Amino acid sequence: MPAPDQVPPPVPSPLRQPAFLRFWLARTLSTGAFQITAVVVGWQIFTLTNSTLELGLIGLMQFIPMILLTIPAGHVADQYDRRTIVRACQAVEALAAAALAVGSYQGWLGAHGIFAAVAVIGAARTFESPTVSALLPGVVPAASLPSAFALSASAIQTATIVGPAVGGALYIAGPPLAYAAIAAVFALASLLVGGIALERAPPKREPPTVKSLLSGFVYIRDHSIVLGAISLDLFAVLLGGATALLPVYAQDILHTTPVGLGVLRAAPAAGALLTSFALARRPLTSRAGVKMFLAVGLFGVATIAFGLSTSFPLSLVALAVLGAADVLSMVVRSSLVQLQTPDAMRGRVSAVNSMFVGTSNQLGEFESGLTASLFGTVPAVVIGGVGTVVVALLWSRMFPALRDVDDLAKAHAPG
Template sequence: MELSLLALRPFRHLLASRLFTALSYQMLAVAVGWQMYALTHSAFSLGLIGIAQFAPQLLFTLVVGHVADRYDRRRVVAICQTLEFIVAAVLAAASLAEQLSPTALYIAAFCIGTARAFETPSLQALVPSLVTEAQLPQALATSSGLMQVAIITGPALGGFIYAVGPDAVYLTTAIFWLVAAISMFTLPLVRKQEHRPPATLESLFGGIRYIRERRIILGAISLDLFAVLLGDATALLPIFARDILHTGAWGMGILRSAPAIGALSMSFYLARRPLRQHVGKIMFGAVGLFGVATIVFGLSHSFGISLAALVVLGACDMISVVVRSSLVQLETPDAMRGRVSAVSSIFIGASNQLGEFESGTTAALLGPVPAVVVGGIGTLIVVALWMRWFPELTRRQSLAVGAD
């Protein structure tokens, strides 16, 4: 990590907030996923959790982007984290009273998804306000790296605490979300948002129009959407851990942490050695290797091989994340960043939460192993098609604005 970045007080506050909110979300995902499968023994139910989280992002896309561009982004993020704290506290109380049901878990997932729908674009749009344009790729890699630390420790911690009881996990996540909210509420003043557009139809649809007109951004975020939508096996980890690899909640926690281990290692590398040449080809190569790692994971019956495949998968995803995020932020003016980030979040949310639903549905029809293997093959097909359909992204040499 660059000392010049960590020396910035606002950036440190942002990192602290992201650290604790990532810890909370990952721990909650382990507890909800494991408890849902214990209650229903249904892959389809696990997939519905993803739909419950993604639906608010789809419903509120235009609104959240406008909110991120019109209101203080720090306050928007802090309020969302406060709402997440409340949901986790309610889950803890309900679990302690043995009143949790699948329906209650779906409702909680929807509420968390709603808060994250408003939180994510505001948080993404904040980063360029804290650093210079030249520092942005390293800032994104550093921020993502710290978040990956939380993603590594969060699921494992959630799995181990789950041995005490799900209520203990929910209570811990509530505390962490409260700390995240306090860090954001106390974030020192940063460069003010230069323009706060009035609520018009033109401004609401501004993010969609901006992305549609810039094929570099459209190609980068849509590649992530379809590749991860097909190749994501996260929702099926409870099945692989319990029925294929024959481990417990602790094993699922470690497996869920594995992609973050690869992502963390890659983020440290990219923070020290930012990508300077052939970024388009590197991005396509990383997503292709992501698909190969997904296939290996699906075919593996060895805990060690599965763990290694997930590590590689996470490292490749981090390369894609840094390239995509840098292109979106650097190619977008500050007045548009909230709305563009909101639309980008839909693509990311679709690839993650909707990908969980796709995995759960496909697994219910074909079985977990064929579902993952077919998804990995689909990712490779997407890479081939996007290289043909978005040649400007393939030719992109650097992350600098206007680079060919």
């Protein structure tokens, strides 16, 4: 038994730290406001145009800013106080929502105006997302980071579950009120971020050059743990796109109602939320890399089970397991990407990661639709699940350093 002076001090819970509580609440509010916006904008566009093509353009208006601005966004996140950047982004999102509220109330807002506001919000989110990811390691002590990452994931899952339901309820009261509420939530998130105290000083500025702009790609290429984590995320998301086909399953295979579809959509987030809280209470302290690969494999197996299921309860269980496995692997991957990256590089590396994940989400939905049109809905989901299992097996052999990661709390950034 170690001597008393050799016993490590207890790891402080992030929930007992005011800076993290502000961070968590701000992230929950901002993500929730974005989820509400997606519901309200979708309903309003379809009401105005009655066009599925116009609905598709909503995603395009968010995708274009992400492609164009992700690299400069990462550089900005490494040159300025990240709290200021996040606050500014949320303030821009609040102003865009306020403009939508005024336009809806006065009756002059049309589809083109909504698309313009969505593009502005998409551009702001492009800067906000990698900056928030890079900000978190500066908010809590290093020993608290694994729990903090899990709780941060819970913020996203909470917003994903609650946001769409709130959006639907607000839309019933009318788009002007809905957009005004969204603006208020974004503004409140911005105020909360302004009060966050940092454990470490903001990064020093570096003059922008082509080399510095692209240094995130170079860093990822040269560090196998970071490269393996990001590329595993990319291909696992790309292949495991079963949720894109949920409407088909709900109507043609499970023969449920729109309410049932909503329950199916909520199941992965519910499983993820419960798991993220469990990981916050009991962070992974051994064999984190192996557990991450097992979780990715379980994600693939759950996808296969969902694809083959014709039972609504079994499908719910499969989706909940899918969500739980996804958040476990995501917490490990995101923790490693942040902890294995020096603070001065975190914005650029997070930006590249955000771009890959965002692109794989978009392409994953396309891949699911394409394979479903070629082979049928059930084979498409099963193929995706099998592909995810294969990727987990391949990556565990291609990236042994990633597989051999043990305690996340000790995976400190080099330099």
